[in-house]
Amino acid sequence: MVQSAIAAVTARIIERSKPTREPYLGRLDAAARRGPRRGVLGCANLAHGFAACGAGDKAALAGDVVPNLGIVTSYNDMLSAHQPYERYPALIKDAARAAGGVAQVAGGVPAMCDGVTQGRPGMELSLFSREVIAMATAIALSHDMFDAAVFLGICDKIVPGLVIGALTFGHLPAVFVPAGPMPSGIGNDEKSKVRQSYAEGKATRAELLASESAAYHAPGTCTFYGTANSNQMLMEVMGLHLPGAAFVNPDTPLRDALTRAAATRALAISALGNDYTPIGHVLDERAFVNGIVALHATGGSTNHVMHLTAMAKAAGIAVTLDDYAELSEAVPLLTRIYPNGSADVNAFTAAGGTGFLIRELVGAGLVHPDARTVSGAPLAEYEQEPWLDGEVLRWRSAPKQTRDDTVLRPAARPFADNGGLKVLDGTLGRAVIKISAVKSEHHHVRAPARIFHAQEELEQAFKAGELYRDLIAVVRFQGPRAIGMPELHKLTPLLSSVMARGFQVALVTDGRMSGASGKVPAAIHVTPEAAEGGPIARLRDGDMMTLDAVAGTLTVEVDAAEWASRPLATHDLSDNTHGMGRELFGVFRAAASGAATGASVFG
Incomplete structure (x- = not known):
């Protein structure tokens, strides 16, 4: 049962959004009925579309019964969070062939880092890079060659931009595939103290650089709870990840297994399968309310007050600041992750992670448990974590008790009455x-x-x-x-x-x-x-x-x-x-x- 305050905000959003949501769904359903246009493309068009494929993939794509998976990637090897994506297309293509489908890299989108541009003129491009990413996503998918898509993105503007672009192709199923956080470096409190000492002239540039390099030291997202890691939490709670995918470290067997599983699942939920799940229906009003609730419950990034609003708009859903304010009063704070504490996202995962968080939010009636997800199960069944049984990917129940109540707590014993x-x-x-x-x-x-x-x-x-x-x-x-x-x-x-x-x-x-x-x-x-x-x-x-x-x-x-x-x-x-x-x-x-x-x- 959803709490009355949550239900009231959801109902208000549904009513407010009718003039835009209903036409959006009408366009989505019309596009779904038309299906991918590979089968009716002119021969020259289709030949261009698979010219670089191997013989087997060409033969498969020559017809229109084998699903083709588009890969939209934000890979670059300057940014730690996106460097792991270099290996993903090969993993996804192998998984697609094993599932009887084909996968192609549909296109790339830019990925810039606010940590690099902070305080520099380049930062003035940062927010609008979200719009560029959305448009680049639309261009990638505009060839009309694909039955579903996987989206490789993790950091600040990249995930919101990918979501906005994906929603313009709302009839396509979409699975988001994270790369995970880097292993923990020096403590966040220590890093913060060195920054303040440098600002006061008490630490040298060499000392500051040594501190920063010890904090940001490996492939993966920065481990503090900023916009990038808020993105990953949101994608899971909003149903676009496989359960427990958000915070598995890069370049590990479990991370690779989740990436292959994401590709397999994306093909399974195309219109050519038996469980058609387009992103435009997954991201409904319930999903956005669930996302806002989880943002409050974890003390997440303020940037998402803008990003979630813009993402919702792309789905024909109108979210206002009043919705954020009302939900904030109803949602307790369940985590202490830096800067709202000293622990990082790896400690959050070790304490119980997203599976524990979702169980608590569902149990307290703070989210819609029946919201759709790409897994085929409702959100209520995301109370689990992935693990490898030998080489086989499996899921098990997340811990029923927090493993560290200084980092993650049950809804009955929160850190604060609201998310702040x-x-x-x-x-x-x-x-x-x-x-x-x-x-x-x-x-x-x-x-x-x-x-x-x-x-x-x-x-x-x-x-x-x-x-x-x-x-x-x-x-x-x-x-x-x-x-x-x-x-x-x-x-x-x-x-x-x-x-x-x-x-x-x-x-x-x-x-x-x-x-x-x-x-x-x-x-x-x-x-x-x-x-x-x-x-x-x-x-x-x-x-x-x-x-x-x-x-x-x-x-x-x-x-x-x-x-x-x-x-x-x-x-x-x-x-x-x-x-x-x-x-x-x-x-x-x-x-x-x-x-x-x-x-x-x-x-």
Whole structure:
């Protein structure tokens, strides 16, 4: 039985989405009836489609009864999370042939790393890379050669982009195939301390690089619970992974077995089989509610307030900030994974992982247990973990008791009554804040504003010693229509240093923070943004502000008449329109919706 609060939000989303969801499903079903067009392609068209295949695959694809599996990959070998995908196409092709099908690499999509571009001009392309990935996915599948697809992606914008692209081919079954987290390196607390020491001038660059290299040291995702690992948790809870696939380490026999099984399963759920399961039907309103609930329950990435909204829109489903806020109040926090604790995702898996998490969410009535999954079983049966019996992949029940209650707890004994992802309303419009890693004494901050128009300005003020006082740092003109909404994660060590001196500190911005944003209270995604004339552009240095994460408010103590008469600040953004490829993204900046509606250029 689903709790009434969860059911109410779901019902509201279903009703709100009818004008867009019903036409989407109509288009999906019409495409399904037409089926793959291989059988009616002209001979020259079809010959182009399998020219590079071996003789056996050519013979199979010449007809229209053997399923063809498209592989959409984000492989590159610069990024640790995506390097393992180099081997996947061969594994998938072998598994497809063993299952009586064929697999082809349909296309590649770009994969950039926010960790590399953090604080650099390239970060201004990061959010919009999601849109590029979605379009590249559509191009990969546009040849109409495929009966199903597997998607190889893991990090921040890559998975949301792949999902959006896959949903434009909603009649095709889709299985997402992760690569897994790297083995654990140095402790996250130690890494954080070195970062703060470097920001304060107490550690050298060599010491900082040695620390970072010990943390990020092998193939696989970074092991903290940022956007990348939130992606993998979501894909599992939303039914697009095989059970327990999310956090198995790369280049292990179990990882390879799961990859082969994903390919086999994708072929089995094509329209040529007996269990047709298109992604457009898997990702329904229940799936998105389940995803939001799991995001709250794990203290997941703030980036997903935008990404889940944009993904839902691609399926004709309208999700609002009010849905996130209402669900947040109903969902307890069940995990402590860095930065919301010291443990990493490997420790989470060892404690019971996604199988334990899903069992607790189902048992507490916090998710829809009947939601569809690519496995053919409802979500309620994802309370299991994979293992190898010799060379045979099997599943067994996840542990009924947590193996480490400092990392993972049952719903009856949570770390907190809510997941800590809150929506703020007030004088400046709407914003999002993640407080799961913020100490309770910092949930309410009242301090004068200090205005910045770039994170470099704040960094210069910090180095000049100007920030060691109570303040709310306002960094504006950072939104999607201004400069593409780069992450401002490099500000965290600076403001943490100020807070460590005993001052009241908070950040307010129309930009975004890393999915691993931590102990400094940060009201982010302020909308409307400054570049659109949002009220954040009325703020002046010294305005007394209050950020109240308990009451859910973000207010300014300025007389209403004066506030209304204040001119909006402007800022010259011309330097952000060129260099590092930014010239190519002007059309994205001009078309982007606000953060509250997904910061999307699509519709």
